[in-house]
Amino acid sequence: ATPxxxxxxxxxxxxxxxxxxxxxxxxxDDAGVTVLPRQFPTNRGGLCQKGWTAAELLDHPERLTTPxxxxxxxxxxxxxxxxxxxxxxxxxxxxxxDDAGRDAVAVFGGGGLTNEKAYALGxxxxxxxxxxxxxxxxxxxxxxxxxxxxxxxxxxxGLPFPLADLGRADTLLLVGANPAETMPPLVRWLTEQRRNxxxxxxxxxxxxxxxxxxxxxxxxxxxxDLAVANALLHIALTEGWVDRAYVADRTSGFDAVRRGVAAxxxxxxEQLSGVPVADLxxxxxxxxxxxxxxxxxxxxxxxxxxxxxxxxxxxxxxxxLGLPGRDGSGYGCLxxxxxxxxxxxxxxxxxxxxxxxxxxxxxxxxxxxxxxGVPADELPGPGVPAYQLLDSxxxxxxxxxxxxxxxxxxxxxxxxxxIEGRLRDLDLLVVADLLLSETAxxxxxxxxxxxxxxxxxxxxxxxxxVLRRRALRPPPPGVRTDLAIIADLAARLATAETPxxxxxxxxxxxxxxxxxxxxxxxxxxxxxxxxxxxxAAVFAELRRASAGGAADYAGISWDRIxxxxxxxxxxxxxxxxxxxxxxxxRFATPDGRARFxxxxxxxxxxxxxxxxxLHFTTGRVLxxxxxxxxxxxxxxxxxxxxxxxxxxxxxxxxRLGIDDGDPVRxxxxxxxxxxxxxLSAGIRPDTVFxxxxxxxxxxxxxxxNDAVDPISGMPxxxxxxxxxxxx
Ligand code: SF4
Numbered sequence: 001a002t003p004x005x006x007x008x009x010x011x012x013x014x015x016x017x018x019x020x021x022x023x024x025x026x027x028x029d030d031a032g033v034t035v036l037p038r039q040f041p042t043n044r045g046g047l048c049q050k051g052w053t054a055a056e057l058l059d060h061p062e063r064l065t066t067p068x069x070x071x072x073x074x075x076x077x078x079x080x081x082x083x084x085x086x087x088x089x090x091x092x093x094x095x096x097x098d099d100a101g102r103d104a105v106a107v108f109g110g111g112g113l114t115n116e117k118a119y120a121l122g123x124x125x126x127x128x129x130x131x132x133x134x135x136x137x138x139x140x141x142x143x144x145x146x147x148x149x150x151x152x153x154x155x156x157x158g159l160p161f162p163l164a165d166l167g168r169a170d171t172l173l174l175v176g177a178n179p180a181e182t183m184p185p186l187v188r189w190l191t192e193q194r195r196n197x198x199x200x201x202x203x204x205x206x207x208x209x210x211x212x213x214x215x216x217x218x219x220x221x222x223x224x225d226l227a228v229a230n231a232l233l234h235i236a237l238t239e240g241w242v243d244r245a246y247v248a249d250r251t252s253g254f255d256a257v258r259r260g261v262a263a264x265x266x267x268x269x270e271q272l273s274g275v276p277v278a279d280l281x282x283x284x285x286x287x288x289x290x291x292x293x294x295x296x297x298x299x300x301x302x303x304x305x306x307x308x309x310x311x312x313x314x315x316x317x318x319x320x321l322g323l324p325g326r327d328g329s330g331y332g333c334l335x336x337x338x339x340x341x342x343x344x345x346x347x348x349x350x351x352x353x354x355x356x357x358x359x360x361x362x363x364x365x366x367x368x369x370x371x372x373g374v375p376a377d378e379l380p381g382p383g384v385p386a387y388q389l390l391d392s393x394x395x396x397x398x399x400x401x402x403x404x405x406x407x408x409x410x411x412x413x414x415x416x417x418x419i420e421g422r423l424r425d426l427d428l429l430v431v432a433d434l435l436l437s438e439t440a441x442x443x444x445x446x447x448x449x450x451x452x453x454x455x456x457x458x459x460x461x462x463x464x465x466v467l468r469r470r471a472l473r474p475p476p477p478g479v480r481t482d483l484a485i486i487a488d489l490a491a492r493l494a495t496a497e498t499p500x501x502x503x504x505x506x507x508x509x510x511x512x513x514x515x516x517x518x519x520x521x522x523x524x525x526x527x528x529x530x531x532x533x534x535x536a537a538v539f540a541e542l543r544r545a546s547a548g549g550a551a552d553y554a555g556i557s558w559d560r561i562x563x564x565x566x567x568x569x570x571x572x573x574x575x576x577x578x579x580x581x582x583x584x585x586r587f588a589t590p591d592g593r594a595r596f597x598x599x600x601x602x603x604x605x606x607x608x609x610x611x612x613x614l615h616f617t618t619g620r621v622l623x624x625x626x627x628x629x630x631x632x633x634x635x636x637x638x639x640x641x642x643x644x645x646x647x648x649x650x651x652x653x654x655r656l657g658i659d660d661g662d663p664v665r666x667x668x669x670x671x672x673x674x675x676x677x678x679l680s681a682g683i684r685p686d687t688v689f690x691x692x693x694x695x696x697x698x699x700x701x702x703x704x705n706d707a708v709d710p711i712s713g714m715p716x717x718x719x720x721x722x723x724x725x726x727x
Pocket of ligand 1: 015016017018019020021022043046047048049050051052182183184185
């Protein structure tokens with residue numbers, strides 16, 4: 001139904017891009033679709049340039065409107081019918097699995113997919129393809145904070161409090177976060193916070209648009225944020241700002257942390273990070289003596305081979321100061337992708353089942369298998385994290401077929417040329433996307449998908465607030481939704497023979513699977529019933545699958561979302577409350593206590609040397625989003641940010657004989673890319689920066705390091721060693 005106040009050709013929905021999920025109204029008339037800002041608690045009527053221009057892609061001339069299948073004779077991607085394309089996919093899957101087993105097929109998802117799609121994709125991988133290999137690009141986004149949150153609090157929700165709390169904070173510490181460029185409407189909360197007399201402190205190696213607004217900017221060497229965190233806690237301990245009662249009553253493990261940070265006296269941290277002792281002391285004082293204090297981390301802290309420990313350092317600091325669960329205070333993470341939060345709750349991750357359950361937990365397997373109508377022992381075990389998965393493609397023993405939904409790893413993966421090579425080595429690459437991304441251009445089969453304004457669904461924003469995405473109009477002829485594609489593939493695969501080379505695990509007599517349905521039921525009919533294409537039906541099932549899990553959606557209905565400004569999980573019952581604030585009384589650990597973990601600085605996986613003497617770090621710009629598949633095709637955004645650039649300090653540029661605008665080449669041990677120089681006094685002279693949104697010669701990920709965090713699998717996007725020269 002059309003919401004009150006809107007005409008039949010208007011719909012209240014949310015932006016297709018980042019995790020702020022700004023409210024917007026879409027209006028369609030004879031001139032096309034217009035975006036109008038909408039009052040919503042996160043954006044309060046604001047939109048950034050990306051949101052304002054989001055509708056341009058709906059009728060974009062480069063939009064895919066027919067499947068494409070690669071012609072073996074010419075190597076060209078040629079238009080094909082849906083039947084031809086899907087039969088090609090099924091034949092390819094069958095051939096690979098018959099030859100090499102079920103795990104020879106892998107699935108790669110995305111943090112922009114709706115909750116329903118993330119759920120359906122995880123289910124399709126586990127019981128449609130029966131492979132353990134599924135993971136998604138969220139590993140490259142906030143997996144380190146997710147892991148740090150899980151081990152400290154027993155739960156992973158980006159912000160455990162509403163975003164509006166930022167406006168009330170007396171002290172707000174942002175670590176490796178640049179919302180002024182990545183999610184500009186959030187800056188309204190920062191402005192309000194400072195108008196209320198609050199202090200904003202930013203930790204970032206660059207003078208970003210956000211850092212320029214800060215009362216205090218700490219500019220550490222990339223890769224030393226953990227040393228800064230430990231030094232801040234060292235000072236807090238020395239000055240008596242640690243909340244001893246909170247630590248005693250609500251946490252465990254503090255003694256080991258206290259002993260560890262004793263060695264991080266401020267002068268040592270200054271020597272390593274370059275942050276002056278006076279700034280460390282001022283920051284610790286603002287945190288330790290402020291009333292309402294919030295600490296937020298983002299990609300700058302996370303995208304390291306020690307990302308989990310770095311985030312943990314700031315979690316330790318927050319716990320020691322007694323912040324989590326205190327009114328107006330806390331620790332949180334700013335999620336990046338539109339459904340980065342929901343995308344990791346419903347089974348798209350290699351180690352998870354819906355409801356944020358562990359796939360190796362027998363009780364979780366029983367519950368989810370029951371919802372799916374299969375024996376628990378038929379569910380595959382855990383797969384491997386995204387980079388490990390991508391790097392194994394086409395190698396001996398690795399998957400030989402890959403299905404990609406809503407992701408473009410050719411641009412977004414670290415050491416991207418290597419991953420591009422892996423994709424080229426596959427027997428079968430299938431990409432479902434709305435545009436011919438760089439990854440889709442390599443595919444054997446490309447499946448054109450619907451856009452955000454053409455289908456219903458739900459998203460979960462950075463606050464853990466579940467939102468409605470509403471369709472303005474149906475997809476154009478020739479285009480299908482991801483859910484319809486999954487449903488059709490599942491039905492076709494159901495008629496395929498079970499791969500002989502990897503029989504189902506032995507099970508006791510009398511417990512044979514019921515997955516083939518009652519006698520006489522056709523397998524494709526069973527599959528069709530099991531993989532509905534309607535988002536509402538998928539959401540209803542998702543609620544049952546998530547019931548009792550950490551991310552419990554059982555009490556969240558679309559009607560309830562409509563009646564409110566979204567619903568916060570966990571929400572176990574329809575007539576019970578949702579949970580805007582976590583941790584007021586207890587943490588989600590078995591004993592209700594938060595856990596400290598002693599963490600210490602360690603060097604980056606790759607240090608500078610005579611051949612590669614500069615630190616390299618990557619990040620985002622305001623007018624582009626992620627791998628740029630969509631935003632590089634929007635005229636206004638392309639004009640605003642048309643190409644990659646290499647930001648370097650004027651002193652460094654002088655030393656290298658480089659002028660502003662000169663083409664420069666950046667080279668690491670793994671590859672090189674080229675882009676014009678952009679001189680800025682806002683970056684350290686020992687560090688260079690480039691945005692990662694671009695493909696081809698300007699692909700920054702050609703040089704990034706594929707070292708990963710041992711816990712989260714997060715690659716080290718934020719630091720590697722390079723040399724820079726005039727191209
Ligand atoms: Fe869209 Fe994010 Fe911009 Fe809001 S801040 S308009 S959600 S891209």
